[in-house]
Amino acid sequence: MSSISAAIRAENLTKIYGSGDAAVRAVDNVSVAIEAGEFTSVMGPSGSGKSTFLHCVAGLDSVTSGRVQIAGEDITAMSDAQLSRFRRDRIGFVFQAFNLLPTMTAQQNIVLPTKMARKSVDQAWFDQLIETLGLAERLDHRPYELSGGQQQRVAVARALLTRPAVLIADEPTGNLDSASSAEVLQLLRSAVDDLDQAVLMVTHDPNAAGVGDRILSMADGVIVSDERPGHSQGRRVAE
Numbered sequence: 573m574s575s576i577s578a579a580i581r582a583e584n585l586t587k588i589y590g591s592g593d594a595a596v597r598a599v600d601n602v603s604v605a606i607e608a609g610e611f612t613s614v615m616g617p618s619g620s621g622k623s624t625f626l627h628c629v630a631g632l633d634s635v636t637s638g639r640v641q642i643a644g645e646d647i648t649a650m651s652d653a654q655l656s657r658f659r660r661d662r663i664g665f666v667f668q669a670f671n672l673l674p675t676m677t678a679q680q681n682i683v684l685p686t687k688m689a690r691k692s693v694d695q696a697w698f699d700q701l702i703e704t705l706g707l708a709e710r711l712d713h714r715p716y717e718l719s720g721g722q723q724q725r726v727a728v729a730r731a732l733l734t735r736p737a738v739l740i741a742d743e744p745t746g747n748l749d750s751a752s753s754a755e756v757l758q759l760l761r762s763a764v765d766d767l768d769q770a771v772l773m774v775t776h777d778p779n780a781a782g783v784g785d786r787i788l789s790m791a792d793g794v795i796v797s798d799e800r801p802g803h804s805q806g807r808r809v810a811e
C-alpha cells in the first residue's frame with residue numbers, strides 16, 4: 573500500500589450521528605487504502621455503515637474525526653467551496669437512481685458536468701467512452717427513450733468523462749434487471765481494466781461484488797473482512 577498510488581485513503585475515519593444516548597457510531601475508526609486501478613466493493617448488512625462510509629469518503633458527508641485523502645489530497649481539511657469543486661473535478665458518482673436530466677439528450681447529460689466546470693470536452697476521450705459503453709446509437713435520445721441499463725450507462729459515461737480520480741457507485745445495479753446489471757458491472761470492470769479508473773461500489777449483491785477485485789465487508793461501522801476473491805491471499809481483518 574504505497575501512499576503515492578492510493579486513490580482513496582481513510583485514516584481513523586469515524587462518523588457519529590446524534591449525541592448522548594442517541595449517538596450512533598455509523599463508521600467506527602476505519603482505516604483503509606484503496607489503490608488506483610482497482611475495483612473495490614463494500615458489502616455488509618443493512619445499517620452496517622456502508623453508505624455512511626461511502627458518503628464520507630466521497631465528501632458528501634462530513635466526518636466526526638479522522639481523515640480522508642483522495643489522490644493524495646486531504647478532503648477533510650477542505651472548505652465547503654473547495655470540497656464541492658474537488659468533488660466536481662475529481663470524483664465521479666453513479667447512484668441507484670440514474671439522476672439524468674429528463675429534458676436533455678444522453679449526449680447533453682454526459683457532457684453536463686464538464687460544461688459546468690467550464691472545461692472543454694476532450695473529444696477523443698468522449699469517443700472512447702461512448703465506444704466502450706456502447707452508446708453511439710443513443711446519444712440523441714432522452715432518458716425516457718432509453719432502458720434502465722442504457723440510462724445507467726449514460727450515467728457511467730457522465731461520471732467518467734471528467735477523468736475522476738475515483739468513481740463512487742452506490743448500489744448502481746439496484747434498479748436494474750439481471751441482464752442490465754451484468755452489462756453495467758462489465759462497464760465498471762472495463763473502466764478499471766481499460767481506462768485505469770479506481771471504482772468503489774456499495775452493493776448488497778454478492779454477484780455484483782464478485783465482479784470486482786476486492787470486497788470490504790462492514791459490520792457495526794467497522795471493516796470486518798478485506799478479501800480479494802481472485803487471489804489466495806484474502807485475509808480477515810483483526811480489529
Ligand SMILES: Nc1ncnc2c1ncn2[C@@H]1O[C@H](COP(=O)(O)OP(=O)(O)OP(=O)(O)O)[C@@H](O)[C@H]1O
Nearest residue numbers: 589590596598616617618619620621622623624625
Ligand atoms: N442521517 C442519519 N442520522 C442518524 N443516523 C443515521 C443517519 N444515517 C445513517 N444513520 C445510522 O447509521 C448507521 C449506518 O447507516 P448506513 O446507512 O451507513 O448503513 P448501510 O450499511 O448503508 O445500510 P443499508 O444497506 O440499509 O443502506 C445506521 O444505524 C443508521 O441508522
